[in-house]
Amino acid sequence: MTDATDPLSREIEGPSPRQMLKARALKHKALIFGMTVVLLLVLIALLAPVLAPHDPYEQSLMNRMVKPVFMGGTWEHPLGTDHLGRDYLSRLIYGARVSLLIGAVAALISGVIGTAMGVAAGYFGGKVDAVVTFLINVRLAMPVVLVALAVVAILGGSLTVVICVLGLLLWDRFAVVMRASTLQVRRRDYVAAAQVIGASTPRIVLTEIMPNIFNNLIVVVTLEMAHAILLEAALSFLGLGVQPPTPSWGLMVSEGKNMMLFEPWLVLIPGAVLFVLVLAINLMGDGLRDVTAPEGRS
Amino acid sequence: MLPFILKRLGLALLVAFTVSFISFSLLFLSGDPAAALAGETASGEDIEAIRRIYGFDRPMLVQYGDWLFSALRGDFGESYYFKLPVASLIAERLQVTMTLGVCGILFALLTAVPLGVVAAIRPNSLIDRVALFLSVAGQAMPSFWFGLILIVVFAIQLGLLPPSGAATWRHFIMPTIVLGYYAMPAIMRLTRAGMLDVLGSDYIRTARAKGAGETRVLFKHALRNAIIPVVSLAAVQMGFMLGGSIVVESVFALHGAGYLAWESIARNDLPTVQALILVFSMFYIVFTFLADVLNAWLDPRMRSA
Numbered sequence: 001m002t003d004a005t006d007p008l009s010r011e012i013e014g015p016s017p018r019q020m021l022k023a024r025a026l027k028h029k030a031l032i033f034g035m036t037v038v039l040l041l042v043l044i045a046l047l048a049p050v051l052a053p054h055d056p057y058e059q060s061l062m063n064r065m066v067k068p069v070f071m072g073g074t075w076e077h078p079l080g081t082d083h084l085g086r087d088y089l090s091r092l093i094y095g096a097r098v099s100l101l102i103g104a105v106a107a108l109i110s111g112v113i114g115t116a117m118g119v120a121a122g123y124f125g126g127k128v129d130a131v132v133t134f135l136i137n138v139r140l141a142m143p144v145v146l147v148a149l150a151v152v153a154i155l156g157g158s159l160t161v162v163i164c165v166l167g168l169l170l171w172d173r174f175a176v177v178m179r180a181s182t183l184q185v186r187r188r189d190y191v192a193a194a195q196v197i198g199a200s201t202p203r204i205v206l207t208e209i210m211p212n213i214f215n216n217l218i219v220v221v222t223l224e225m226a227h228a229i230l231l232e233a234a235l236s237f238l239g240l241g242v243q244p245p246t247p248s249w250g251l252m253v254s255e256g257k258n259m260m261l262f263e264p265w266l267v268l269i270p271g272a273v274l275f276v277l278v279l280a281i282n283l284m285g286d287g288l289r290d291v292t293a294p295e296g297r298s
Numbered sequence: 299m300l301p302f303i304l305k306r307l308g309l310a311l312l313v314a315f316t317v318s319f320i321s322f323s324l325l326f327l328s329g330d331p332a333a334a335l336a337g338e339t340a341s342g343e344d345i346e347a348i349r350r351i352y353g354f355d356r357p358m359l360v361q362y363g364d365w366l367f368s369a370l371r372g373d374f375g376e377s378y379y380f381k382l383p384v385a386s387l388i389a390e391r392l393q394v395t396m397t398l399g400v401c402g403i404l405f406a407l408l409t410a411v412p413l414g415v416v417a418a419i420r421p422n423s424l425i426d427r428v429a430l431f432l433s434v435a436g437q438a439m440p441s442f443w444f445g446l447i448l449i450v451v452f453a454i455q456l457g458l459l460p461p462s463g464a465a466t467w468r469h470f471i472m473p474t475i476v477l478g479y480y481a482m483p484a485i486m487r488l489t490r491a492g493m494l495d496v497l498g499s500d501y502i503r504t505a506r507a508k509g510a511g512e513t514r515v516l517f518k519h520a521l522r523n524a525i526i527p528v529v530s531l532a533a534v535q536m537g538f539m540l541g542g543s544i545v546v547e548s549v550f551a552l553h554g555a556g557y558l559a560w561e562s563i564a565r566n567d568l569p570t571v572q573a574l575i576l577v578f579s580m581f582y583i584v585f586t587f588l589a590d591v592l593n594a595w596l597d598p599r600m601r602s603a
Contacts, residue, residue, distance in 0.1 A: 141317050149563050154327050271447070
C-alpha cells in the first residue's frame, strides 16, 4: 500500500505548505534583504546601551560639530558630533528606538482599529459596511500631516502623543484591505459550514476568517509601520513631533539643517538611516505579499 | 449616469459635513481654547475676557453652527496672528500651493505613465528594473530629506537653482520634483499592472490578429483601458499632495497654504488651522468626486457602484 510509486502517497510525502512557503521566502532576495536589515536595526535598538559609545544626551561644547571619521575625524566620535557636541553615532543608535517604537505601536493601534472595522464591514455587510465605508471616506479626506501636526501642537509633543495620534490616523488602509479580504473569505464553503453547525459569530471570525486573512494583515502592518515612521520623522522635522533632546532621526535632520551649508553630513546621515529602515520594512512587506500570495504576483 | 452623480454628490456632501465637524472639534481637544490663546502667563481675568470676546463661553455645538454657516458664506473669521480675514489669507496663499500641486502631479504623471508602460511592454528588462527601483526608493524617501539633498546638490554645490522662495518658475523646479516623486511610485505601479493586465486580454490578441500595428495596439487599445484607474488614482494623489505640501513648502520656504498651516499651528492660530484643514479636505473631496464621475463616464460598469 505504501509503495513509493503510488500517486497518493507521493502527494503526501511532498513538501508541506509551510516548507513551500519557506522555500519561496528564501529565494526572495528583496524579502531576505529587508528582513535582515530590519532585524539588525531592531537588535541595535534593543542593545543601544551596550552599543552606543557615548551618552546620547551628553553635551560637550568643546567638541561641537566634530567631523565623522571618513571626513577626517577621529574614532572617538565615529560619526562626529552635533551642534551641542553630542556623539552622533550614539544619537543615531538611540534614534532607532524612537523610530521603531513609534512605528510598531502606531501600527498596532491602527491595526486593531482598522481590522475591527474592516472585518465587521466585510462580514456583516449592509448597514455596517455602509457606515465603515463612509468612515474610511471621511478619514481619507482629512489631510494626515496637517491634522497630526495640529493635534500634536495642541496636546504637546511627547512620544506618547505622537504614537497615539498616528495610531488613530493610520487605520484606513487596514480597514480597506481587511474589508476586501473578509469579503472574499466570507463566501467560502468553510464559513458556511461553520454557520451551519451553529458556531457563534465571534468564533467564526476568530477561527475561520482571521487565520485566512492574516497574511494580508501582516503585509499591511509592515507597510503602515513604515508609513508611521516616515510621518513621525516629518512631524519631528517640522518641530511639532518628538521634542528635543530626544534623539529622533527627523529631529536630527531638522537640527542639522541650519548647518547644512558647511556640514551637510549632519543632514545626510540621519536621513540615510531613516531611508534604509523604511526601505527595508517596505521590501519586507512587499516580499511577504509575494511569498504568501504567489498567485497574485504581477 | 445622473442617478450615479446625484448619489455620489450626496455622499461627498455628507463626508464634507462630517469632516467640517471633526476639524472644528479637533481644536477643542486642548480643553480650553481661550487659555491656549491667552498664553501661559495670562491671568484668570484675561482668559475670561478672551473667552467672551471670541465666544468660547457658548456651547460647542452653537459655536460649530455659527462657524459652519459663516464658512458656507466664505467667512472663516479673523486670523489671531495676522489679524486678517482667514479666507483672503488662504486664497492668497493657495496660488502657490495650487501651482505646486499641479506641477507636481504633472511631473508624476509624465514620468510614471511612460515608465509604467515601457516596464509593462518589456517586463524584467533594464527599464523595468530601473522603474521598480525608482518606485521602491520613492516610497521610502523622506520628502523633507530628499528636498534638503536637492538643495545641497543643485543650489549649494552646483549653484544651478535658487534654494528657496517662490519668485520665479525656477524656484518651483525642486519642490515640484520632491512633491511629484512622492506621488510617482503608486501611479507607476498601477500603470504597469494595468498595462500587463490589458496586454494579456483577448481583445488585444484580436487587435493584433486582425493586423493592427503595434503602436496602434499599445496606445489606442491597451493604454486607453489601462489608464482609467490611473485617472482616479491621480486625483486621489493630488488631494494627498496638497495636504502633503506642508512639508515641501517648509523645506523650500515656499509661502503657500501648507507653509501657512505650519505657521498657524506653531502660533496657535485656531481659526486659520480649522479653515485650512477644511479647505484641504474639500480639495480631496472634490477631486475624488470628479474622478469618480469621470470614471463612470469612461466605464459604464462603474455606474452601479
